Amino acid sequence: MSGGRLGGQDAIGEAVARTVRALRAGHGWSLDELAGRAGVSKGVLVGLEQGRGNPNLGTLIRISDALGVPLTRLVQVEEEPPVRLFRPERHVVLWEGEQGGTGTLLAGSDPRPSLELWNWVLRPGETRESDAHVPGTKEIVFVEEGTLTLSVDGRTDLVEEGSAAVFAGDRAHSYGNGGDADVRFVLAVLDL
Structure with a gap:
């Protein structure tokens, strides 16, 4: 499967994109700053945050380390619900x-x-x-x-x-x- 995505990869790519964008914003970092801290190119990071491309494990580990979160946090498909009730x-x-x-x-x-x-x-x-x-x-x-x-x-x-x-x-x-x-x-x- 050259260039294709396996089933479920779209959901994982979207989860990674959403999580990286949110964590980067939480730190107040620009794309350039996160790219520099993670040792990846800005282009790779842009693609990742837009849900494009297929980053390798090494890239994901470098990004999770830079963000200070475990790798599992980046690839979790389950999104926190938009509303959590506290009765x-x-x-x-x-x-x-x-x-x-x-x-x-x-x-x-x-x-x-x-x-x-x-x-x-x-x-x-x-x-x-x-x-x-x-x-x-x-x-x-x-x-x-x-x-x-x-x-x-x-x-x-x-x-x-x-x-x-x-x-x-x-x-x-x-x-x-x-x-x-x-x-x-x-x-x-x-x-x-």
Whole structure:
């Protein structure tokens, strides 16, 4: 079969194309940068990302090594579904305050870069201290009720009900309730 593809090769080629494009974008790399890191020509990489050509095993291994993923990740035909539901029974309380406040992980994606969605309730007087996350991590908080005391890297801001704040999660930070009523907020974490 000169030049032909065996059955199933089209699906594998599409899986490789989709995965390499997504991982390269996740790293923020250009085609040239990935080609250089993997030691393959840009033309080979372009063909691969467009689902054309038939890359050999050595090329796939060099690309997977450069991207920091196992080879199986590149050739998996099964695509992650476009929607993953996290029903209430899958929500996990991962923090409990001394007064009964909670930090509940509602949903998350994987692998990195990962996105997490949290629901928080801080009772009066409670504070959640957080160490710095990996470099580049960003967080967004939206206060649904009360006033949140947000401290990031030594700076403190009051985030009032109905307001949102974006901040560097790769610095030490804390969420606090200095008032006399509950503070409720939603938090998204982009962990790079």
